[in-house]
Amino acid sequence: MSRIGKQPITVPNGVTVTVGADNVVTVKGSKGELKQVIDRDIKIEVKDNTVLITRPTDQIRHRAMHGLYRALIANLVKGVTEGYKKELELVGVGFKAANTGNILDLSLGYSHNIIFEIPKELKVATATEKGKNPLITLEGTDKQLLGQVAAKLRSLRKPEPYKGKGVKYTEEVLRRKAGKAAGK
Numbered sequence: 001m002s003r004i005g006k007q008p009i010t011v012p013n014g015v016t017v018t019v020g021a022d023n024v025v026t027v028k029g030s031k032g033e034l035k036q037v038i039d040r041d042i043k044i045e046v047k048d049n050t051v052l053i054t055r056p057t058d059q060i061r062h063r064a065m066h067g068l069y070r071a072l073i074a075n076l077v078k079g080v081t082e083g084y085k086k087e088l089e090l091v092g093v094g095f096k097a098a099n100t101g102n103i104l105d106l107s108l109g110y111s112h113n114i115i116f117e118i119p120k121e122l123k124v125a126t127a128t129e130k131g132k133n134p135l136i137t138l139e140g141t142d143k144q145l146l147g148q149v150a151a152k153l154r155s156l157r158k159p160e161p162y163k164g165k166g167v168k169y170t171e172e173v174l175r176r177k178a179g180k181a182a183g184k
Contacts, residue, residue, distance in 0.1 A: 005066030009051040009074050012081050017051055017073075019044050025073055029080025032141045036076055038069050051077075079141040086150040088136040092157075092165040097126045097134045104136070108157040108167070116153065121145060135170070 011017055015029040023038040038044060042065055045052045053070045055062040078084075090097055096107040102118040104126070118124045122140040136153065140146045150169070159166035161177040168174065 003067075005053055005055065005063075005070045007070065009053075009070065009077060011046075011049045011051060011077060013049075015077060015081060017046050017077070019046065025076070027073070027076040027080050029077075031080050031083050034076045034079055034141060036069075036072050038073075039065050042066065042069050044069075044073075075143045079143055083139060083141050084143050084146050086138045086146055087170040088138070088150060088153055088167055089170050090134040090136070090167055091159065095134060095165075096128070097136050099124050099126045104153075106153075106156065109165075114156055116156075118149060119145060122149060 012029075015027065018026045018028075019038075020026060023040055023042070023044070025036045025038055025044060027034050027036075041056055041062060043054045043056070045054070051073060053066060053073070055066040090106075090108070092109055094107065095109060098105045099118075102120060102122070102124060104116040104118055104124055106114040106116060108114060118138070121142055122138055122145065125137045125139075126134065127137070128134045138146055138150055154167045154169070157166040159168045159172075159174050161175060162179055164174050164176065
């Protein structure tokens with residue numbers, strides 16, 4: 001049995017979970033509404049303030065989807081109640097970030113600035129304090145979209161292993177390499 005798939009999802013007050021036609025789960029909460037299409041083999045029951053996910057057989061495919069869809073629905077519930085947040089740090093001399101609305105203007109040491117449009121479902125904020133690296137804060141209800149946008153921003157200038165210059169997550173720990181060995 002899937003250890004994750006067996007666990008019931010507790011639905012907090014103010015959140016409604018409905019299973020519509022074609023196995024589409026809709027979760028509404030104070031921060032918005034999210035939808036997830038579930039495989040037709042997986043059954044979802046909403047009772048009282050809990051959501052139970054069951055699978056028809058012990059096939060490898062069904063076992064894999066059991067835990068997956070339980071985790072996805074739990075992420076939807078958490079997203080509409082608390083939301084998700086990711087912070088990126090720009091490490092490097094002259095690296096800058098500024099935003100106007102959902103348009104992000106990045107200066108990452110290239111010959112040109114990078115203009116990046118953030119999806120309207122996410123909120124972006126930039127902060128630059130003297131003596132500290134510029135920060136980009138992304139907030140939203142959809143965990144998958146938030147992670148995808150953060151990964152795309154990081155891919156614009158990945159941190160290099162010698163000085164650590166580039167765009168990195170604030171909680172990320174980089175493996176540093178030693179430079180050239182000193183001459184004889």
